Amino acid sequence: MxxxxxxxxxxxxxxxxxxxxxxxxxxxxxxxxALVIMSIPFVIWLFIFNYLPLWGWxxxxxHYSPKHGFKxxxxxxxxxxxxxxxxxxxxxxxxxxxxxxMAGINLVLGFVTAIIxxxxxxxxxxxxxxxxxxxxxxxxxxxxxxxxxxxxQNILSPEGVINMLLIKMGxxxxxxxxxxxxxxxxxxxxxxxxxxxxxxxxxxxxxxxTMVDPSLYEAAEIDGANRFKRMxxxxxxxxxxxxxxxxxxxxxxxxxxxxxxLPYLLGNGMNVDYSENIDIFVLKFGIQQAxxxxxxxxxxxxxxxxxxxLFTANNVAKRLGEARLF
Amino acid sequence: MAEIAAxxxxxxxSRSRLTRGDRFFELFNFAFMIVLVIFTLYPFVNVLxxxxxxxxxxxxxxxxxxxxxxxxxxxxxxxxxxAIYHATMISVFRTVLxxxxxxFCSAMVAYTITREExxxxxxxxxxxxxxxxxxxGLIPTFLVMRELGLYGSFWxxxxxxxxxxxxxxxxxxxxxxxxxxxxxxxxxxxxxEYRTFFSIVLPLCTPVLATxxxxxxxxxxxxxxxxxxxxxxxxxxxxxxYELQRILQSSxxxxxxxxxxxxxxxxxxxxxxxxxxxxxxxxxxxxVPIICVYxxxxxxxxxxxxxxxxxx
Numbered sequence: 001m002x003x004x005x006x007x008x009x010x011x012x013x014x015x016x017x018x019x020x021x022x023x024x025x026x027x028x029x030x031x032x033x034a035l036v037i038m039s040i041p042f043v044i045w046l047f048i049f050n051y052l053p054l055w056g057w058x059x060x061x062x063h064y065s066p067k068h069g070f071k072x073x074x075x076x077x078x079x080x081x082x083x084x085x086x087x088x089x090x091x092x093x094x095x096x097x098x099x100x101x102m103a104g105i106n107l108v109l110g111f112v113t114a115i116i117x118x119x120x121x122x123x124x125x126x127x128x129x130x131x132x133x134x135x136x137x138x139x140x141x142x143x144x145x146x147x148x149x150x151x152x153q154n155i156l157s158p159e160g161v162i163n164m165l166l167i168k169m170g171x172x173x174x175x176x177x178x179x180x181x182x183x184x185x186x187x188x189x190x191x192x193x194x195x196x197x198x199x200x201x202x203x204x205x206x207x208x209x210t211m212v213d214p215s216l217y218e219a220a221e222i223d224g225a226n227r228f229k230r231m232x233x234x235x236x237x238x239x240x241x242x243x244x245x246x247x248x249x250x251x252x253x254x255x256x257x258x259x260x261x262l263p264y265l266l267g268n269g270m271n272v273d274y275s276e277n278i279d280i281f282v283l284k285f286g287i288q289q290a291x292x293x294x295x296x297x298x299x300x301x302x303x304x305x306x307x308x309x310l311f312t313a314n315n316v317a318k319r320l321g322e323a324r325l326f
Numbered sequence: 327m328a329e330i331a332a333x334x335x336x337x338x339x340s341r342s343r344l345t346r347g348d349r350f351f352e353l354f355n356f357a358f359m360i361v362l363v364i365f366t367l368y369p370f371v372n373v374l375x376x377x378x379x380x381x382x383x384x385x386x387x388x389x390x391x392x393x394x395x396x397x398x399x400x401x402x403x404x405x406x407x408x409a410i411y412h413a414t415m416i417s418v419f420r421t422v423l424x425x426x427x428x429x430f431c432s433a434m435v436a437y438t439i440t441r442e443e444x445x446x447x448x449x450x451x452x453x454x455x456x457x458x459x460x461x462x463g464l465i466p467t468f469l470v471m472r473e474l475g476l477y478g479s480f481w482x483x484x485x486x487x488x489x490x491x492x493x494x495x496x497x498x499x500x501x502x503x504x505x506x507x508x509x510x511x512x513x514x515x516x517x518x519e520y521r522t523f524f525s526i527v528l529p530l531c532t533p534v535l536a537t538x539x540x541x542x543x544x545x546x547x548x549x550x551x552x553x554x555x556x557x558x559x560x561x562x563x564x565x566x567x568y569e570l571q572r573i574l575q576s577s578x579x580x581x582x583x584x585x586x587x588x589x590x591x592x593x594x595x596x597x598x599x600x601x602x603x604x605x606x607x608x609x610x611x612x613x614v615p616i617i618c619v620y621x622x623x624x625x626x627x628x629x630x631x632x633x634x635x636x637x638x
Contacts, residue, residue: 028445034519039438039450042431042489048474049486050457056466070473117362120355133359135621136366142620143613144548146571150609151369153574154376157602159387161372175387195366227351261551265574279464286465287555299463307459 060297066290082297092281092298099277099302102258105190107250110257113194114201115243119231121202122209134206137199145261152192152266153179179266185274192262204246205239212238244320252313255306278302370613373606377401381603400607403599409561410569410608417566420483421546428542429535432489436497437527441509454491471556480563482556483549493538500534501527540623547615570608577601 029036055072060082062075086092117137124130140148155161158175166172178184216234225233250257260279267275276284278298286295371391376384377400379393388394404410438444439451462470476482508530512522528535550567557563 025445028443032444032519035438035441035444036446038434038519038523039444039446042435043450043453045485045488046453046457048470050460050462053462053466053470054460056462056469059466070469120358123351123355124359125352129356129359133363135624136363138620138624139370139617140366142544142616144550144567144616146548146550146567146574147609147613150570150574150605151373153577154373154602154606154609155369159385159602161390164388164390195369199366226345226347228347265571282464287468292465292469296463296465299465303461303463 056296057300059293060300062293064293064296066292078293082294083301085294086297086301091276094273095276095278095281098263098274099255099258101186102189102263102277103254103256105186106193106257106259107254109190109194110197110201111243111247111250113198115205115239117198118202118205118209118239119235121206122235123227123231134199134202137202139199140196141200143196145265148192148196149262149265152188156188177270179268180270182271182274185266185271188266189262189275192266193259204242208239208242209235245317248313248317252310253306254309255302373609376603377606377610379603381599384603384606385600400599400603403604404607404611409564410566412562413564413569414566414611416480416563417547420480420549420565421543424484424487424546425539425543427484428487428489428493429539432493432538433497433528433531433535434523435489436494436501437523439494440498440501454489454494458491468555477556478560478563479556482552483546486552487542487545490542493541497531497534497538500531504530540619544616544620566608566612570605570612573601573605573608577605 055070058072058075061078061080062072063078063081064075068074121130121134124133143151156178157163158177160175162178163172163175167175178188212235216238217230220230220234255278258277258279260277260283263275263277264280264283267280278301282295282299282302285291285298372389375389375391375393378396378398379389380395380397381399383395435450435454439447439454441447444450461467471477471482471486476485508526509522512526517526548567550565550571553563553565553568554571558568
């Protein structure tokens, strides 16, 4: 790309004696060899670690056999066989449903709770208290998924706190194995996501709120608006652009919002019908059963859906006159 | 950033002008925050209490806020268990090495793509940015890593993460934000690229490099999936997070009754550890470094996120 500008742009300005075209490009390159040495090894790294795996996409349209390894032209072609198989497979359709449901729960809950918390935090006037609450609310975000899953298992176990409280209150007789009941899984997933990310998700909104014009609050106060009304009529509309941009962005990344770590770590044989999502499906078929082609087809399907969502979201953003995402 | 700082003073409303509704709201808001703090911390405090309780006694359940029978047996066990000790050392090692390498390499590449006159600037930038939208996916990446001989190797923790695009973007915006002319004057003074990078760019970028270091360190310490995927058969390369994950998996597969079965086997020695007590203790050990560090670092995280979000 830069090569082209080097070819076209300078000659029009350059005097007759200066080198032109390819020669100029290479002479510059030699002069800038220090920069080349500092960056090109990493471009090679990038090629190996990020671009090379892209060839693996061909596997989805082949009957991949490790015998041929990377010689993808020697593999037997399968056309859309694996995609057809996926969409006739009850398990994959269930996996797709779980992915979408969990993503939806995470999106809606994550949004609503973070906005409410940000609005309330913004109303706190004791700054130290506010900072302490904020700091504590960020904590779960920094803990690893394994730690989070362990904490959830602990709280929900038959001897755990929730069961003990329910028994004491006389609501149930014996402890329930919450993670063993499939129907509870989405609730557990949603609550854990909120617990882990609510504090972190408020950051953007709180930053946006500091940009709201303070004179608006004074005017509203003089007009007799109470705290709640000021929140509703000034703060919320003030951060509306940020909310819309984030909403669009999140819809663009919707399919990733069901996550991998939490459903995998909390999943077990008893709740698998509700916890298994596309990423887990890919892992189980691809790595554990070595059915590379089918797993790659599933992951390509996911990539295509997210691309479609991303471009749609971006177009909507453009049409609404908001900043585009890319 | 400066604008945010200037405006971030609270809205000034004098106390006397508070109406009764306002007071009620403030009270409600205060109570809400307390409840939030409790909900955030309690699940963690409960695990802490179990880790400090006598292992066998914990199996009876009913530990809420405070250990019923204080005991440090769990921590003694963890500290004296060679496998867990080794896994912790690997965790520390990958965190330190991974962070140093990532910070240095990201800064170097970011520096080259801020040099306007660099002829390959656009090519290098685009090559990195494109990877944000293109990914080979799990299986092809796994096969390539295996082909590269990284399966069953320590380097799988370090090499794939040498440079993150996000890191590159925030360092680049920081260098762009440096006062004009600093880099140019260095060049005029005859400093070569390496000297400009090492003695001018690196020291000036300390704040943003701290941000990148923290992002990377937390990410490295918390990772478990790469261990699971590539090194699950290599006990000597296991990490703390992965050891914890294995305990989780074994207890959830057996319906979480492993702990109960253990106590029924007649083993009632007061200091005998149980899967439940070990799980709780390892959870605490795996989170302590994060808890100690994150309050001091959150402002960097927040700043880094804002820069990445605004200019990304």
